[in-house]
Amino acid sequence: MFRNVLGKLVTETVHVHRYVKHAAVIQRVTPSSVFVRSFADVKDEAQRPFDTSLLDFLVCPLSKKPLRYEAKTNELINEELGIAYPIADGIPNMIPQEARLIQKDSDTSTPPAQE
């Protein structure tokens, strides 16, 4: 039984190596651009573009209604309940406790709860 497991482990690592080799080829071609991109990201406050195709099936967890993407504040807004979910590093944070209430009179009076 252990020999089978070992055998499987070896073949798995071989498979992984094969995939890693493919990935490594791609990465070897553009290593500098990767580094440049990461520096640029850090400078731009990790403003990675939010993939709006997610909005097709992403809804507010509380009301299950669709959301609106607000590019200025980089948040997902639920108009009905008046809450905004922050997007950090391209990943939307859909935890209700971490959403921020949108004040009706002033726009961005309270800063977003999370980074």
Place this chain on the structure above:
Amino acid sequence: MAAPMRLLVRRVIRLSHRNIHVSAAGASGRSGCCWGTSPCRCFSDDRNTHFGFETVPEAEKAKRVYKVFENVAQKYDVMNDAMSLGIHRLWKDTLLHVMHPQPGARLLDVGGGTGDIAFRFLEYVCSQQERQKRRATRSMQTPSWQDISNNYSTEDEDGPRESRAVVCDINKEMLKVGKQKADSMGIGAGLSWVVGDAEELPFDDDQFDIYTIAFGIRNVTHIDQALQEALRVLKPGGRFMCLEFSKVTNPVLARLYDAYSFQMIPVLGEVIAGDWKSYQYLVESIRKFPDQEEFKHMIEDAGFYCVQYYNFTGGVVALHSGFKL
């Protein structure tokens, strides 16, 4: 060199005795104030639940679990390999084989933090795509002019792009690690990351073909709510698949497994990740999770059909599967 080792060994023995006898003794060696709250085990209130072998208010469990995974996020994959001797990869690969996703399928991986299942899903679907293409070209060895012109019109395959994997986890740190892994592996197409709660998924009804939760459901405070949400977001005909640690059936193996769990794993946690308590929680939470049959009933109660389970490694891990019909 010998003295600290002896201390460590003594601590291990003391802790393992504590666990095996499940006594309500005071805090262990290094644990501070946060583990000492309300060690009464006779509570059976609705508002209390288990956090490992401890009893905590339900509201607290989520916070404690969050902290556990926040602490271990960076070393999560390394620890998985060390604790399971790499066998967790086989478990996850088998999950994919049982799942057998076809190109164009949509996967929701809940509690998928570092993305293991989602990556495997995308690779599997890609290789399926290639296999189908190869089969198609093989059957078209002598194409007619009609076939050739059809081929040119449908040049761009949007199969791999159609298959989507969404990784949802309550913990930002785990997702961050997962995203870094994806970037370094060069996987980007068809992969999305969302911070969300398994008990309140931010997805619309009838959206996904497959819902997976691998080694995550025992950390959820209200498992039945998570199962209800899973039923909601799956399309009719969708499959629910849950990989989780379970009860070992063989008594000899059970003894060895217990000894390994309570004596080796926290030590490994301390040595590799510098975190004894989190891995203590991990092995305790495995013991508190219902066994294969009970969990199967819970899944059936939630409304899934054709629920069955497969035992891996003698019951150390069980794969439960159900369909929404």
